[in-house]
Amino acid sequence: MPLGCSASSQYQDFIKIVSDVDEMQRSCQALRAAGKRIAFVPTMGYLHEGHLSLLHEGRRRGDVLVLSVFVNPAQFGAGEDLDRYPRDFARDEQLAREAGVDLIFCPQAEEVYPPDFSSAVDVEGALTGTLEGACRPGHFRGVATVVAKLFNIVQPHLALFGRKDFQQLAMVRQMVRDLNFPVEIQGMPIVREEDGLAMSSRNVYLSTGERRQSLALVDSLRLAAHLFASGERDADVLLDRVRARLQAEPDLVIDYVKLCHRDTLVEVTRADARSVLLLAVKIGNTRLIDNHILHEEV
Secondary structure: OOOOOOOOOEEEOOEEEEOOHHHHHHHHHHHHHOOOOEEEEEEOOOOOHHHHHHHHHHHHHOOEEEEEEOOOHHHOOOOOOOOOOOOOHHHHHHHHHHHOOOEEEOOOHHHHOOOOOOOOOOOOOHHHHOOHHHHOOOHHHHHHHHHHHHHHHHOOOEEEEEOOOHHHHHHHHHHHHHHOOOOEEEEEOOOEOOOOOEOOHHHHHOOHHHHHHHHHHHHHHHHHHHHHHOOOOEHHHHHHHHHHHHHOOOOEEEEEEEEEEOOOOOEOOEOOOOEEEEEEEEEOOEEEEEEEEOOOOO
16 A cells, blocks of 8 residues: 555545545545535655646646546566556655646555456557557557446546657547547647656666667657758658657667657658657667657757
């Protein structure tokens, strides 16, 4: 059980912490009945500035701000980092308090997936069958299922997701349209470290040398954006230049480098203002993703 998260709710400096599904659902139903607008930020915890940017926007746009902290086992495949995924609930609680969170939902896995659990949500097609979906079979089934459950438990009016997980955001939007969830989905810009690396809870895994090599991701995105701004439109040329930059790092292994339509995630042969460059690499034992819509600044 996460540090500071008990089986019942507690009030600490005006934050209500709930780990029971039924209690959380009742609390949110009462808030909606009272006319409160619920803004929701689902996370796996180990909060960083990227998460905090979502919380600040949620605080601005909602009457009640809800944060979930749940490392979802259903989205991790065999051999992935479920057991070593960074966790620090006490730190998350403090950051949540500073960001103005009203409720933290921190269930245990057996609360979300009881022994008789037998349902799942699948979003099919190019949105989930390529990129992360091809590299991590079953990943998006796990994400879609837990997000659907969280939406039913928290019943938010607004849910905020970061654009670093670009494919996940597209998949959630599709699921919301297909299944008629009454929730507005807001994508938020990637938040980067001072040197440009996209903020991620997994960045803590990187050694000093790996951290330096990881900057090849943002370098390659900037290179592609510069080439596009200079008039290059051939996808093969752009992708070859990006791969060359990534391959210059000795410990970096490419999972994928793709140029896709930003709405459908179908690969394109000619770049335009709707094109998004998506990257996934492994550096040592750490897997990192990043992306950039070509016509925007990195």
